[in-house]
Amino acid sequence: MLNFHKDHKNLVLTAGLVFVALSVMVAILPAFQMQETVPLPNEKPLTEAEREGLHIYVKENCMACHTQQVRNIEMDKMWGSRPSIPSDYFYSKKRLDVWRQSPSVLGSERTGPDLTDIGSRQPSEDWHLLHLYNPRAVVSASVMPSYPWLFREVPESMLTKDDREVVAPEAYFNKPGIALVASREALLLVDYLKSLKQTELPTGISKDFIPAKKRKEVSGGTSNSSNARSGPDGANLYKQVCVACHQDNGKGIPGAFPPLDGSKIVNDENHETLIRIIIQGYDANPNFGVMPPFGEQLTDEEIAAIASHERSSWGNNAPPVSEDDVKKIREFINKELNP
Structure with a gap:
């Protein structure tokens, strides 16, 4: 063994065996495993x-x-x-x-x-x-x-x-x-x-994220803090769904996407048009891009949170929107589409 580095035949043979073993583990076995992969039940093939x-x-x-x-x-x-x-x-x-x-x-x-x-x-x-x-x-x-x-x-x-x-x-x-x-x-x-949209996993199968740090559990009952909030965060949802077009300051992009700051639709006391636009999208202004519908992507509660955020930000001052308000308008839209 002490002279193994001088034994060229065994040295080459060992190197060859290690190369073959690594090739099998790194390339061949994963390739066979991939052949067993099946699509998710609701996954759609590319057109x-x-x-x-x-x-x-x-x-x-x-x-x-x-x-x-x-x-x-x-x-x-x-x-x-x-x-x-x-x-x-x-x-x-x-x-x-x-x-x-x-x-x-x-x-x-x-x-x-x-x-x-x-x-x-x-x-x-x-x-x-x-x-x-x-x-x-x-x-x-x-x-x-x-x-x-x-x-x-x-x-x-x-x-x-x-x-x-x-x-x-x-x-x-x-x-x-x-x-x-x-x-x-x-x-x-x-x-x-x-x-590019993630397909939902079948019912009963969950795949959770591993937290980078373990969350600290707060003991001692529920918090009575006035800052405690329930329901979705409208500002955070706005950043996820709307900010790319309408911008963080609500000014939109001139000549491409309309502003929400000072918008008559957003500030209208009757919130029906605003909620309809979020649910159904909007394609009636030739000066701006088409807004896609978000009715299937967002729940009634999330739409209410976004609309309320828009109606109370950037100087806008209109009454908030409730989940029931959105639910009623969504039901009315469904009746229009499926009389």
């Missing part, structure tokens, strides 16, 4: 458009700055409702051909946010298109590069019904008589991004 968008996502090397893996730690809770599992990638791992596997979209860097559930966090097509054209137009501190080659400039007189015009602020696109139009590649990429 052809979404799959083309995935290829554009890879082509533009978006994985260099964005991950698609919600880690099993408490700090990742902001990126998804649960930690990622192998089944989440079942449909995105389709082979390109006999020789090539689809590129991994897991990523290893978070220069930008994780995109696992971006389709739920940001369902607005207008926002995604404007963000691709110039990220600073919607996120002032963004370090993401612009992708102007995914857009083209077309004289307004030559626009067709098939052209997807992008609503952009004058500060970022100000060419009278010229329209900014999204290319097919940009639309496909946005289709893919909007498809």
Whole structure:
């Protein structure tokens, strides 16, 4: 044994065996385990458009700055409702051909946010298109590069019904008589991004986050503090759902997304229009982007909390909205749609 380093045959043989063993453990066994992965019951396969968008996502090397893996730690809770599992990638791992596997979209860097559930966090097509054209137009501190080659400039007189015009602020696109139009590649990429939504786990199966630090349990009964609050936090929900378009100060993005500060709809004593917009979305103002509906994403209690926050912030001064108010309007909308 003392001369093992001088025994070339045994040294090479040992190195070869170690290499084979590691290859089996690191590559071959996990590959066999992956073959047993099945999709979640409610998981939807990618459409052809979404799959083309995935290829554009890879082509533009978006994985260099964005991950698609919600880690099993408490700090990742902001990126998804649960930690990622192998089944989440079942449909995105389709082979390109006999020789090539689809590129991994897991990523290893978070220069930008994780995109696992971006389709739920940001369902607005207008926002995604404007963000691709110039990220600073919607996120002032963004370090993401612009992708102007995914857009083209077309004289307004030559626009067709098939052209997807992008609503952009004058500060970022100000060419009278010229329209900014999204290319097919940009639309496909946005289709893919909007498809990124975490699928709910089957009933009875839970996958909780591991806290980075154990929470300290407070003993001695309930707190009587006047600061104790119940129900969802409207300000926090606003930051999760609305701030990307309407901004933290409620000023919106001029020429792209309307302000809520001083808005007649927000301050109207009759809150029906505001609640309808949150539930059903809004596409009646050609000067601004389309607001997607949030009725399926948010509960009545959460909508009430967001609306109340908007009606009492940035100088707005309107009565709060209750959960019952939202429930009644949602029931009325359902009757309209299903008479």
